[in-house]
Amino acid sequence: MILKPLRKRLEKIAQKTGLRLDIVQQDYLLSWLLVGIYQQENLKSSLLFKGGTALKKGYFGNYRFSEDLDFSIISKTPIGNDLMQEISNACKYAENRIHEFAPIKIFVKRYKEKSPHPQGQEAFKINAQFPWQSQPLTTAMIEISREETIVFKPVVKGILHNYEEIIEQNILIYSLEEIILEKLRAILQHIKKLHERDWTRSRARDYMEYAL
Numbered sequence: 001m002i003l004k005p006l007r008k009r010l011e012k013i014a015q016k017t018g019l020r021l022d023i024v025q026q027d028y029l030l031s032w033l034l035v036g037i038y039q040q041e042n043l044k045s046s047l048l049f050k051g052g053t054a055l056k057k058g059y060f061g062n063y064r065f066s067e068d069l070d071f072s073i074i075s076k077t078p079i080g081n082d083l084m085q086e087i088s089n090a091c092k093y094a095e096n097r098i099h100e101f102a103p104i105k106i107f108v109k110r111y112k113e114k115s116p117h118p119q120g121q122e123a124f125k126i127n128a129q130f131p132w133q134s135q136p137l138t139t140a141m142i143e144i145s146r147e148e149t150i151v152f153k154p155v156v157k158g159i160l161h162n163y164e165e166i167i168e169q170n171i172l173i174y175s176l177e178e179i180i181l182e183k184l185r186a187i188l189q190h191i192k193k194l195h196e197r198d199w200t201r202s203r204a205r206d207y208m209e210y211a212l
Contacts, residue, residue, distance in 0.1 A: 006102040007132055009163055019065060025138045027065045029104075029128050031057065031161040033140060034069065035169045036094030040086050046077040047144065048154050049173040050182060058173045061160035068141045072148035072174075079122070084110055087124050087142060101165060105129040107136055120146040152178045 003009065006028075014024045030053060038044045049058065051070035056063035078086050088108050095106040111123035123143045127136035152175040161167045174182065 003101065003164055006163075007130075013162065022138065023065050025128075025130055026067055026140060027056075028163055029106075029126070029138055029140055030066075030069060031159055031163075031167060032094040032098050033090065033106075033126065033142070034159055034171055035097060035167060036090035036092070037069075037087075037142075038169055038171050039093050040090050042078055042086055043090065045172070046073055046075040047071040047172065048074045048150065049171050050148075050179065054173050055179060057160055058155075058157040058171065059160075059176065061162050067139065068143060071142070071144045072150065073144060073146050074150060074154065074172075077144075083122055083144070084108075084124070091126065103131050105136065111141065122146075150174075150178065151181060154178075 010024050014021045053066040091106045091108045098104045107127045108124055111125045126140040128138040129136035154172050155175050156170050157173050159167045159169050
């Protein structure tokens with residue numbers, strides 16, 4: 001099948017959804033980052049995809065757009081510099097695969113928390129430069145949590161990628177039940193924080209996702 005140029009396809013999605021082009025570019029990038037991550041031998045069986053982006057990429061292709069790839073660790077996986085190398089390898093793999101459709105450059109660096117994360121989370125900031133950009137303006141975050149309790153059995157799903165390209169890549173993902181539990185926990189933790197600080201504003205996003 002002959003595809004239209006990538007920019008035209010992305011602009012078509014932006015027009016259809018009413019979203020800005022930069023948000024659509026970000027979503028496109030996330031799909032290929034997932035491919036890269038689950039092609040890495042030291043990551044594909046140990047990282048469990050979760051959160052709102054997991055709903056979009058694994059269950060509901062028309063779900064809200066997001067900029068994060070969130071994972072929980074379910075078995076031994078590299079840490080520190082070794083994990084940085086694995087994520088760099090994943091980005092390089094994604095970049096090579098994307099070149100079939102457009103010469104997009106992907107850069108990765110460790111995201112430094114202002115203070116150590118209480119659960120030992122590691123985070124990485126991704127920047128990508130699409131061919132019509134003068135610099136890498138498209139961003140994403142990869143966040144990996146180490147101390148999550150998983151209740152339900154993980155699910156193997158394919159990646160939902162609505163850009164007229166075929167991606168044949170399985171990913172390890174939270175079950176819908178697990179995602180609901182995680183969102184409920186986030187709501188309860190947020191409510192507790194509101195009470196502690198005498199605030200009243202809630203996180204509408206979590207309520208919406210829980211309503212699914």
